[in-house]
Structures are given as C-alpha cells and as structure tokens.
Amino acid sequence: MAVVEGDVQLYSLEQVKIHDGKSDPKVWIVYKDIVYDVTSYLDDHPGGGDLITEYAGKDCTKGFDDFGHSSDAKKMLKQYKIGEIIQEERKGKKKNANVKTSSDTGKSPIKLAPKEKTEIRSCLNIITCGLCG
Numbered sequence: 039m040a041v042v043e044g045d046v047q048l049y050s051l052e053q054v055k056i057h058d059g060k061s062d063p064k065v066w067i068v069y070k071d072i073v074y075d076v077t078s079y080l081d082d083h084p085g086g087g088d089l090i091t092e093y094a095g096k097d098c099t100k101g102f103d104d105f106g107h108s109s110d111a112k113k114m115l116k117q118y119k120i121g122e123i124i125q126e127e128r129k130g131k132k133k134n135a136n137v138k139t140s141s142d143t144g145k146s147p148i149k150l151a152p153k154e155k156t157e158i159r160s161c162l163n164i165i166t167c168g169l170c171g
C-alpha cells in the first residue's frame with residue numbers, strides 16, 4: 039500500500055515499476071522524484087506513445103530532459119501527477135536542513151589574500167599573548 043504524507047501519496051520505485059503498460063495497463067513514469075500516470079496521454083504525445091512507454095514504470099527524467107521539452111510540456115505533466123517517491127529513494131535527496139554548506143547558501147566561502155591572513159595571524163598572536171601575560 040502507498041503511504042500518504044499530508045495530502046501527498048508516496049510510492050516506492052518498486053510500486054511504480056508494476057505500472058509498465060504491459061503486465062499492468064497503466065503507464066506510470068517518474069520525473070524528478072514525482073510520479074505521473076500518463077496512460078491517458080500516450081495517444082496525444084507529439085513524439086508518439088512508444089517514446090513514453092519505453093520509460094513505463096521507470097524514471098524518465100534523463101529521457102525527458104534530453105529531448106529538451108518546452109515549458110508547456112512541463113506544465114502539462116502536472117495534471118498527471120499522482121504522487122511522489124518515498125524520501126529514501128529520491129534522487130534529489132534533501133540534506134540535513136540544519137547543516138548549510140557554502141554550496142547550499144550560494145555564497146562562496148570567504149577567501150583571504152595572503153596579506154590579510156598575516157594580519158589576522160598577528161591579531162590572534164596579540165590576543166594569545168594578552169591571555170598568557
């Protein structure tokens with residue numbers, strides 16, 4: 039059974055796999071950790087249904103992005119959303135929210151010129167001497 043978190047239905051990759059359009063008539067795909075039931079869209083796809091069924095029950099993120107779909111295509115996807123992948127199996131796993139690295143904040147770490155480093159060292163020396171003395 040799928041887990042429900044808030045209003046969102048959560049599925050494991052194993053559960054998505056069942057809906058491969060063969061053993062099960064439904065075609066589910068995963069795009070960026072979101073699960074879509076695109077069964078009713080197959081006949082309307084400008085690239086043909088086969089291109090989508092190739093990814094039935096699987097993650098289609100690379101295939102979908104490699105084609106370079108328009109923003110309209112991405113908007114269309116939304117109406118087929120049925121849930122999300124469970125946290126443990128997400129590709130874009132969230133890191134510990136409390137630990138922020140410079141890559142999370144988008145700010146580069148402070149870089150000091152050699153002269154500035156020497157000045158800071160001198161300051162630290164004075165503080166240390168003050169404590170010792």
Ligand code: HEM
Binds near residue numbers: 083106114118
């Ligand atoms: C699952 C993997 C998918 C692959 C590999 C794929 C591939 C392609 C290809 C090759 C075309 C070009 C067709 C042509 O010009 O003859 C195309 C067009 C298009 N596809 Fe897909 N597609 C996929 C899934 C989807 C899905 C799920 C949607 C929407 C729900 C979608 C929406 C569209 C739209 C709207 C176009 C027209 C061009 C555009 O607006 O980008 N596709 N696709």
